[in-house]
Amino acid sequence: MNYFSSDFKLGILGGGQLGKMLLYETRKFDIYTLVLDPSNEAPCKIACNEFFQGDLMDFDTVYQFGKKTDVLTIEIENVNIDALEQLEKEGKTVYPSAKTLKTIQNKAKQKLFYVDNNIPTADFTRFAYPDEMLTAIKNESLSFPFVWKSARFGYDGQGVKVIKTYSDLEGLPKAECIAEKMIPFKNELAVIVSRDPKGNVKTYPVVEMEFHPEANQVEYVICPARIDENVAKKAQLVALKVSQAYQHIGLLAVEMFQTQNDEILVNEVAPRPHNSGHYSIEASYTNQFEQHIRAILGLPLGATESKVAGIMVNLVGAEDYTGPVVYKNIEKIMDMEGVTPHIYGKRETRPFRKMGHVTIVNPNVNEARKTAELVKKSIKVIAEN
Amino acid sequence: MNYFSSDFKLGILGGGQLGKMLLYETRKFDIYTLVLDPSNEAPCKIACNEFFQGDLMDFDTVYQFGKKTDVLTIEIENVNIDALEQLEKEGKTVYPSAKTLKTIQNKAKQKLFYVDNNIPTADFTRFAYPDEMLTAIKNESLSFPFVWKSARFGYDGQGVKVIKTYSDLEGLPKAECIAEKMIPFKNELAVIVSRDPKGNVKTYPVVEMEFHPEANQVEYVICPARIDENVAKKAQLVALKVSQAYQHIGLLAVEMFQTQNDEILVNEVAPRPHNSGHYSIEASYTNQFEQHIRAILGLPLGATESKVAGIMVNLVGAEDYTGPVVYKNIEKIMDMEGVTPHIYGKRETRPFRKMGHVTIVNPNVNEARKTAELVKKSIKVIAEN
The missing domain is CATH 3.40.50.20 (Rossmann fold)
Structure with missing residues (x-):
């Protein structure tokens, strides 16, 4: 064709x-x-x-x-x-296939898929309703703390909650869910795997994700992850295994935990370009979007290495503002070396709404990290007075 | 604003x-x-x-x-x-201003502008019509060989011709033109200068241009130019001087000759993003298009340095083909490391028509050059049978 x-x-x-x-x-x-x-x-x-x-x-x-x-x-x-x-x-x-999407759309099915395919993932139990969790707690087959996840339609911190007491269970949607063991992880990592219809595979470097403690949204994505090389290799191998288990075609972003014992546990996947790969627009030889197109069209996969280190900062609406958006100090961050804002063009901001992202590149990842912090401190997504 | x-x-x-x-x-x-x-x-x-x-x-x-x-x-x-x-x-x-455009639109005016501003440029004479050239040759105030350039609407090798004999003068459009001294140059170079309304300036690295001998179109643009550092500095200073003379705002691409004596002579300018800066999409911290926007809006100018060496190959229609375009072997070049094709989406190809460009990036410029040659040898812009 x-x-x-x-x-x-x-x-x-x-x-x-x-x-x-x-x-x-x-x-x-x-x-x-x-x-x-x-x-x-x-x-x-x-x-x-x-x-x-x-x-x-x-x-x-x-x-x-x-x-x-x-x-x-x-x-x-x-x-x-x-x-x-x-x-x-x-x-x-x-691409991705209906079968893959069906498994991924439902977090309970996704977790069972990992178990069936010997892919390491945090222990969990599936429930038809949150009320069944109550019964399980009373029967002592489930104990605090754990992570509640809605089986369907979770996105960006929606549909995920840490449950520490009975009161945390109140108000949860009456729908299929899982209770997942809390993982006291060292790092959250992600690996994007690209795979074409012939089964050719290229893996992006491991990135390290830092989450905003309140909004449960990614705050920094750092490439390369500042982790031990062996851990990075392990993470890439696990991601490859996931991609192969799904027989996935296109991009698969695999989010993982690095545990205290340097185990790798798969958290969840996205079968498409992903927030954790936005850094690639500025940093990689082939950005994730181009790679997705190459993969699904069966064109040769591009090089996934980075030209320079890249860090992405999500631009989310400041906590106390709702209304027509203003990017305060955007000119200040544009004056920093290697900083590129991406504005998504949403008219209205509201607390923690994803309004854009900023990429910081530098030959040295630690320098990039310093600039990223300056970016984070400078720019504010607020509303007009 | x-x-x-x-x-x-x-x-x-x-x-x-x-x-x-x-x-x-x-x-x-x-x-x-x-x-x-x-x-x-x-x-x-x-x-x-x-x-x-x-x-x-x-x-x-x-x-x-x-x-x-x-x-x-x-x-x-x-x-x-x-x-x-x-x-x-x-x-x-x-931006650019009417005044700047007026000068640049007319090659005779543009050349006079350089003379008025002490900017080095090849010697030339202005003529109202090519017939006046004939008279000048007969009067021995002009001698073969020289370069004829139409004062208006020259583009991509149109409106430029090397005149070696009387017969070369036949068929030239009866319009204002210049006769320019032929420069036996070592290299053709270009420097893109970005300048904002406050006069802040950032200069891109010097690029080296290789022209297709027949079509008089750029074949390779190589960044950084493989020239002596002092020559590069001189070229950048000349480009800066040109930008300041025009009080130009936005991007100004300054094309120059490096003579056998390492003099720099300004050939012509383009007051906008330019073919010689396409490599910047993949290679630079800030690509030329983003920089033009930053400059004309008075946003901070981005870093003009390169992350990696970049070479651009123009994709022009092969000589013997006219008709619905086919990019023969495009998959082959996409399989080479650091190669990105840009397809302009023109339906029909014809000999030497500019149909797209390909960027080759590599940490090492000589490696990039080798790949660029492979690209050039592999891809052919032809027509459907």
Whole structure:
């Protein structure tokens, strides 16, 4: 197939910020793109060839959209899987596959998948409702503290809560969930694996993630992770194993814990470009978005090494502001060496809303880390008075 | 002014490939953009917020378009200057300025400007018509060989011809022109200078350009230039002097000759992002398109250093092919380390038509050069059978 002609059509389910960054790369290769998103104000609208407004969870909408495309991919996991299965049956190329998405969409299924495939992950129990947790606690088959995770639709700290007492259980959605053992980890790590239809694989370096303690959102992503080389190798091997277990095609971001004993436990995965790979736009030989396109189209995978160290800082709305957004001191951070802001173009800010990200690059990771801290201290995402 | 809100509008005259690459960067900063171009199929159409079809040489079209914007810039020099002057009179911000564009649009004026400002340039004579050259040759005030350059609308080897005999003079357009002394140069060099409204300046490294002998188009752009450090410094100083003489705001690409005696002579300039800076997308801390936006908006200028060495190869249509384009062996070059193709999306190829470019990056410039040659030997821009 000649991708570099308008006879070929790439479809993307979801038109958000990840999709927009993916579309930049399709423009570089002049790949014709179709996007489906429920919002008529979707960020992707400006960068795709054809935009369709519609419900990503509706069978018919997704099915009809998919029929228009040659290869179908996603920028968000919550899409109608039955439609994807039907499209696959009819011979359409869908990456990631319906099967992979089905497993990943549900955190309980995802965890069971790791167990079935001998992939190390934190111990957990599956429950139909949070009330069943209460029974388990009373029966002493579950004890505080543990991590409650909603099986479905968790995103960016939503659907995850540390449960220390009975009162923490109050108000949890009455839906399928898991109780996961709390891991007193040294580090949270992530590895992005790219894998093409022939099974060729290239792994990005291990990144280290620091979370904002309150918002439970990633605050810094540091590449390369400042960890022992053997631990890094182990993390990459685990990530590869996960990718192979899923027979995944495209990008798979594997989030992991490094335990106190330097064990690696898989936390969760995202079958697409991921926040933990944004640093790659400025730092890597091939950025994650370009690599995803290369992988799903069966083009040669690009080099995943870094030109320089990269750190990403998420730009989230300051705690006390809601309203039309102002990026206070953005000019100050743009005056720092190797600092590039990415503004997502959301009109309104609210506490902890993801409004953009900033990449800091430097040949030396420790220098980059210093600048990243200055960036973090300088820029504030606030609202107009 | 808050650029990072949709209250601010950046206008771009011209909607070609350079504009498209500029628009990628406006998306990163979420800057609202308007584009004017005569073609309804302009590459920019897919990436701007509002697209207007219209004649760039028509006073009223350019004037009315400019009125809609807060800051106006160009991606092509051939626009209606009177309209820009009128907009400036009314207080509109236009970068580059009408005055600068007026001088640069006309190669005779541009050369006189260098003479007036003590900027080294090859000796030349201005003529109203090529016929006047004949008279000059007969009078022995001009002698073969020399370089004929059309004063207006030269682009990519158009409007430039080496004149060795009387017959070379045949068929030249009957328009203002210059006869320039042929410079037996060691190297063709270029330096991109970025300058903001306050006069802050940052200079990109010197690049070395190799031209295709027949098509008179750049074949390789090599950064850093493999030249003596003192020559590089001299070239940068000359470029700075040119930028200051123009009081230029935005990017100024200064093309220069390095003579056999290591003198630097200014050839010509482009007051915008330029083919000689495409390598910066992959190689530089701040790519030229982002830097142009930073400069014209008065945002802090980014670092102009390179992360790695970069070489750009222009993808031009192979000599014997005209028709629907095919990028033969594109997958082969994508399999080489550090190679990124940029496809401009033109449907039809013809001999020497600029269809895209490829960037090759590597920590070592000589390694990059080897890969660049492999790229050049592998990829062919041909037409469908």
